[in-house]
Structure formats: structure tokens, C-alpha cells
Amino acid sequence: MILLMQDEQQAHLIEQGEDSGDDGAPSQRQDWQASTAQLEDRYQTNATIGLSAKEAKRRLERFGKNELEVKKKSNWVLFFKQFNNSIVYILAVTAIATFLLHHYPDSIVIGAVIVANALIGFFQEVSADTALNKIQGLLVAESFVIRDGQRKMMEAKEIVVGDIISLEAGDSVPADIRLLTADNLKIQESTLTGETNSVDKIEEPIELENVPLAERANMAFAATAVISGSGTGVVVATGMQSQIGKIQSDVIKVKNKATPLMKNLDKLGITLSLAIVAIAAILFFLGMHLKIYSLPTLTVAIITLVVGSMPEGMPASVSVVLAMGTRKLTGKNAIVKTLPAVETLGAVDIVNTDKTGTLTKNEMTVTDIITLNGEYTVSGVGYDASGQILDTENRVVAWKNDDKLNKLIKIAGQTSDASFHLEGGAWILTGEPTDGALTGLYHKVTGEEPDVSEIDSLPFDSEFRYSARLVQVENQRYLMVKGAPQTLLSKIKKFSPDFEEEQKWLDKVVKLSKQGKRVVGLGLQKVDDAEKLVDTAKIGKQFEFVGIVGIIDPPREEARDAIKQLRYAGVKVKMITGDDPNTALAIANQLDMGENLKAVTGPELDKMSEQDLIDNIDKYTVFARTTPSDKLKILKAQQQRKHVVSMTGDGVNDAPALKQADIGVAMGIKGTDVARGSADMILADDNFITILSAVREGRLVFDNIRKTIRFLLPTSFAEGLIVVFSILLNQTMPLYPTQLLWINMVSALTIQFAFIFEPAENGIMARGPRDIGRGILTKFDIVEIIYVSILIAGLGMIAYNGMTALGMSHIMGSTMTLNIIIFGKIFYLFNMRNNHLVFSKYFFQNKISFYIIGILLLFQVGIIYLPFMQDIFHTGSINFVYGWIIPSITGLIVLIVTELVKVVRLVYSKKASKSKI
DSSP: OOOOOHHHHHHHHHTTTTTHHOOOOOOOOOTTTOHHHHHHHHTTTTTTTOOOOHHHHHHHHHHOSSOOOOOOOOHHHHHHHHTOOOHHHHHHHHHHHHTTOOHHHHHHHHHHHHHHHHHHHHHHTTTOHHHHHHHHHSOOSSSEEEETTTTEEEGGGGTTTTTTEEEEEOOOOOOOEEEEEEEEEEOHHHHHHHHOSOOEEEOSSSSSSSOGGOTTTTEOTOOOEEEEEEEEEEEEEEEGGGGHHHHHHHHHHHHHOOHHHHHHHHHHHHHHHHHHHHHHHHHHHHHHHHHEEEEEEEHHHHHHHHHSSSSHHHHHHHHHHHHHHHHHHHHHEEEESSSSSHHHHOOOOOEEETTTTTTSSSSSSSEEETTTTTEEEEEOOSSSSOOEETTTOOOOOOGOHHHHHHHHHHHHHHSOOOEEETTTTTTESSSSSHHHHHHHHHHHHSSSSSOOOEEEEEEEETTTTEEEEEEETTEEEEEEEOHHHHHHHHHHHHHHHTTOOHHHHHHHHHHHTTOOEEEEEEEEEOOOOOOOOOOOGGGGTOOOOEEEEEEEBBHHHHHHHHHHHHHHOOOOOEEESSSHHHHHHHHHHTTOOOOOOOEEEEEHHTTTTHHHHHHHHGGGEESSSSSSHHHHHHHHHHHHHTTTEEEEEEGGGGGGHHSSSSSOOOOOOOHHHHHHHHHSEETTTTHHHHHHHHHHHHHHHHHHHHHHHHHHHHHHHHHHHHHHHHHHHHHOHHHOOOHHHHHHHHHHGGGGGGGOOOOOOTTTTTTTOGGGOOSSSOHHHHHHHHHHHHHHHHHHHHHHHHHHTTTTOOHHHHHHHHHHHHHHHHHHHHHOOOSSSSTTTTTTTTTTTHHHHHHHHHHHHHHHHHHHHHHHHHHOOOHIIIIIIIHHHHHHHHHHHHHEEEEEEHHHHHHHHHHHO
């Protein structure tokens, strides 16, 4: 029986599996380099009889089950995390203070605001991350394992390193395996590589030391699917040590991070909170020293100052603007899972995307035909287009009259096993992508489905690199062959050593390959009518090499347009793919992704140090032959360069990068559950151009958030300044605490939301992504906030003091001052809506704002004239002149002053623009 391993180094190899070779010492051969005997020795197993049940049990107990880990967050932790905010801390203190002073309405309102904001953040975060559970569900439940020389079905979670696994068509691979036998074995590895073409597997060692994941032809990986053939292999990694486990591990390691907007808002909130608390503290001690008020009155005044000045409505206002942006994007087939992600799109300056299915149609198409008679192109893109064969001068070719073209089209139809069917208005391929391209070629030029008259066939084999079919065409029997041109040409050379055209064909193959196209050779030979089986020994005898075709997954036209507009908007598009660098670069050039495009491969990235990668990352537009770990490294390097990065993907392999990105975007139709779970946004229509709409909406959202904050702060500070002026002037405060709360509450419910309906201003895409390091407010914005605060507060104080000096009661003066603040907000709103002068063609552009103002005025009528409201908010039934005319005049003054400042600002901006030119 197999000896129990005592040596810790061997135990480590079993624990690490294939990973032990990835970064191992030069003396340690990689698993793909090792022979069967070396593998048996390394993993202490037997290729024929497998492990013993006893040894398997021991390894299972020592190294654990073949499962993926999932770490769950406590909902309570998530909920209480929402209170970790500077504004919340200060509001909580004021709520407690007002409660102790028996100002219960104030305390209840402040507490309600705190809890409401916490609940909004909590529900956003709970629904955000489901990727880990989705990845765990990819592992197969059962698999065939050879134990004690017997082949039996067992639970995949019981599989251990060293087990011998048996694979057949339709199976899912349960762990990472080094193949020992492979009989026409094809495996779909898009889970890991993102490429949809199935991979032909071999059993022979690969001598190269550094082999990209997609090219490890003698390895099979957990969570991939066997398409055809059969094979056996030794398990080299299970659970979290497998390649799918590494993806899971990467997803776990990627921490949820604050968006640029949230970072800016947190910074702004902390700054405002500290400033307000500092002013309140200074005034409190100054009031005590000068004995302006009694201690209880002074305490209430300071609390009123804090509550009035604190922008407690800011989180709610921002959330509503974000929610409206989310709603708009949903109507454009972009489903945003977390509200802050909407704005992040507007700050993005790099969009990383995979190739297959995102930038390309994922519909392999014949685009080029070369025969001895000439070179041709094929019009029509994708599966559902009609097409024609065109010559070099773009003229339609009568292919039926061209012997070579006629034969090539017939071979394409007769040797293909692919078929199409309509589903949801789109053609769906059944079969291999290469066969689909040939069937598509036949259908385009003939308008018919191929009628295959098969006698016998030889399926494609990675060892032979061709497929063959014996067919009857009219009165003649042919052996038609398609495959790698080099292989077919070598077959001809075997029977015809003086074959002179080999090099010419090889040169043409290289020409198409450099364009990123897959090249397939097609030919035929006549056989006797008595032939009933494909005889591989005779292939090449009197063989006619008819021609070659170039096949490519064509780029999406809408993707080309989107990339053009994104570049105009200052956003660079980068391609990250598991495909060949030449193919990827060719597609990038066709999509016009930039000038002098450069490509780099995953293995080349591995040779760079972390700093070298950061220093050079911006040089490359195309990243080819990448692994999931490579994608993660690319994104991290871009973020180290201070880029705001988006990642677009659809596969399990994209999950870590989608989560690492500042904004992860998954495909809704072709995307996996794992990708959708990891992403911040889902494209319901899989249309790349939707990203363009999302970027535009993101910029609009930020503009409207900025306008909301620019509007909210001066009007809030004006309330606080009235308290400050009252304390410094040692006079009765014009406004009661409940009135300040009313102003904040009614504003939060009405006027602040006017900005969410503002349309985008001209040139929103031409100005480029915003600099997230600059924060939300500019220096001019700060100056504006200061002078508008003083202006509104000053007008309120002047009106109050003037009218009370003339004999107006305190209640009426307070009611008038309340309306002055409200009308100051209303008229300031007209100034803030856009960068145009208020009385222009844009005045009625946002019609909803007028309805909102109407609702606000109705609220004001209620608070002033309804008896129960008068009791709560200390208002009185003031006459029309004092209650409405004087506030309207003060509001108009606010509008005139701010409009004059806007004129100066516009003139300055124009001069600055001209000086730059």
C-alpha cells in the first residue's frame, strides 16, 4: 500500500498542490512539466489504483474538505457601522442634550434623522455583496474517483490531493488536476480565462517553466466543464488552493472601500462638524464670561446654533440625488446596486473591459478567404447577417463560377457540425465556434443551411489538429478536411516532397495571424466509391489544398462608437483578456482604442516588480494572456497611479477585479451570477455603450450633488449666524429652535430636491473626469457660501430689528424672519440651478422646481395660519405685507446680489478660457 508521508516538505506539496510550483524554486519542476512517475512520487499516489481509502481519510482530516470558504458579516455590525460618522456623533450629542433639557420635539426629530440615514446605508450594504456564495456554488457535487483500484462516484468535497479522477463528456471538474490520459478531451475554461472557446487537452508534459493559465493544456481546473472526450488525472489542488479557490480568496481579500464621493463627503462633514463645534464652544464660553444669557438660555441658544448650522439634511439629500440617478440608469438598462456607485461613474478615467462578448460579438466570423485565384473578404458581421464575397477592389465575386471558391464553400458546409436556431430574435450557436464560423460562411453566401451527406467522419483531435469527413457529392465521393494549415500542408508534403507552394501558403497564414485572426485550411481529395471509412494514412495523397480562411470574433459597432465618445470625454478604455496578444491588439486597433497601441501579456507582467508595474501601467492599452490574479494586479497598479477605475466583465474570473475596481460593471445577459454578485452595476442589455450613458449620468449626479451642497450650506449657516448675531448683540433670538428644525425639515422634504431634476449642462462630457483630490467645493464656492450666509442672515436680522423697533411683537417678528429665511432659499435656488443668468431661455427648463416651490409655500401657509402649528412652532397670523411682501423683497435682493456675482464669474471664466487658447 501507499506509504504514509512523514516528510513535512511532501506534506506541504500535497497541501499546496499545483500552487507549489507557481513560485517554487528552479529545481522544482512544475506540475505541467512532470512525468507520470514524477507525479506519482510527488503526490504519493498510483496512477492506476489511486489512493487507499485509509490514506484518503487521513489526508482529508489533515488538509480539510474540497470546499470554498465564505466569511459572512454580521448584520448588526453592518448596521452599527452606519453610525460611524462625524455629523452623526454631533447630532447624537445634541439629541441627548435637548432631551435632558426637556426639549423633546427637537430630540425626537434629530434622532429620527440619525436613524433614517443609518437605515439607508445599512440596506445598501446588505444587498451589495453576494459573490462569495455564488462562487461556492460552482463546485460540482459529485465526481468519479479511483480509490483502491475501483472507480466510484463520491462527493466532491471528500476528494483530496493525490486522488485519481475520471472525467467524461458532461462532467464538471471537481478540483485542479494534472491530466495523465486525454482522449479527444475538450474542456470549457471560460470560468477561469473568460474565453469561450473550449480547450483541447493533452497528457504529455509541457517543458516550458512559465506557462500562462490558458495554455496549460495538460491541466484541468475546478469548476470547468468537459465538453467532449474523456481522461484521467491526479488531483494537485483542492478547495481554496485550487485556481477557483484563489479567485475566491482574492474576492475575500478585496475590501469594500469608500467611493470618491463618500470620501469627499466624509472629509467635508468632518471639517464642517469641527468648525461648527469650535464656534459653538467659543460662543458658549464667551456668553458665560459676558453673562449675556442665563446658563439654561445660553445652552439652548448654543444647541439651536449647532442644530441650525449642522447640515443634517445633507446625507438624505445626497442619497435622494443618487437614488434618482440610479432610477434614470435603470431606465437605460444599467442596474446600479449601491447608490454611491452612480456618481463614481462620473469620476472614472479608465474603463477596463474584457474582449469576448463585451467589445466583440462573441460570434466567430469568416472575414477573409485566400485561394490560389486571389484574396477575398466576406461582408456581413456575426451570425445573423447576410454577406457576399468581395475582391480586393470591393467588387462582388461570382463565387459559383470560381472553381476554388466553389469548392471552399462546399467544404465549409460539409465539414461543419455547427447549427443555429433563433432564440429571442437572435441566432444561437450549437457547436464549436470555428464550426459556427464556417456554417455561417456557407449560410451567408448560399442563403441555405448545409445539407451534409456524411458517410464517415473523424472529429477534431488536438494531436492531429484537423478533422475530416467522407461525403458523397453528386456522383463523386470526397474526403474533405479542415484544420491547421501547417498540418494539412505537411500531409501533402509527405506524399509530394516536391510540393512548391507550401511556403507561399505559410506566408499567407502568417499574414492573417498577425491581424489577430484564427486561420483554418480547407482541402479535399477524391476517393474510391468503395471507401466507407476515413483512412488517416491516406490523407494528403493527391490532396488539393483549396484555400485558407481567416476567422475573427468581430468587434461590436456600438462598442466602437462608445469608445470614441469615451475618449472624447477623457476616459481611456483598456482591454484585459485571456486571448492571444496579436488577436487582442488587432481588435483594439479596429475599435480605435488609441494611438500607437501597446500590448503586454500576463507572463510579462509577472516579471515586473510591483513598482515597475505601477511606473509602466499607463503605457499599455491591451493586457493579453491574463489570469484573474493578473487582472487584480493591473487594477491595483492603476489605482496606485490615482486613477478612478472601472472594470467590465462577465465571468467568474472577473470577480476579484470587479470587486477591486472603483466601479465594477457586469453583463446582465451573458454574465455569470458570480460576476453580477461582485459588481456595483449590471448592464441589463450587455451593451457597452450603456457605460457611456452611465458616465454621463454620473457626472450629472455629481453636478447636482454639488449644487445641493452649495445650496444647503449657506442657507443652513444663515440660520446659525442669526443665533451668533443674537448672542453677540445680546438680544432676543429672532428664531426659536423648533423654527430652525422646521426650516431644515421642510427644506429637506421640498426645495433641496429641485436639483435632482436639473438637466445636464452643455459640455458635460467634454470637460473630462473630475479630479477627486480637489474635493467637492472650490475656493470660490467657499467664498460664495460665506457671503450668501451673511447676506441672508443679515437681511433677516435687519428686518426683525427694524420691525420690532416699530412695535411689532416678538411672535410676529419671528414669523416674518422665518419667512425671510425661506424666501432667501427660494430666490437663491433660481441662482443656483445652472450657470446661465436666471432670466434666460433656461428659466423654465426645470419645470418641476416650480411645483416644489409651490409645495413649500403651502407648507409655509400652514405653519403660519393653522392654530395647532402656531402652538408648536411659535408663529402667528401675520399680515400680507410683513409676512409675504417684505420676505419677497429680501429674497429678490439675495437673487440680484448672487446674479451680479455670477456675471463677474462668467466674464472671468471666458477671459481665462481665451488666455489658455
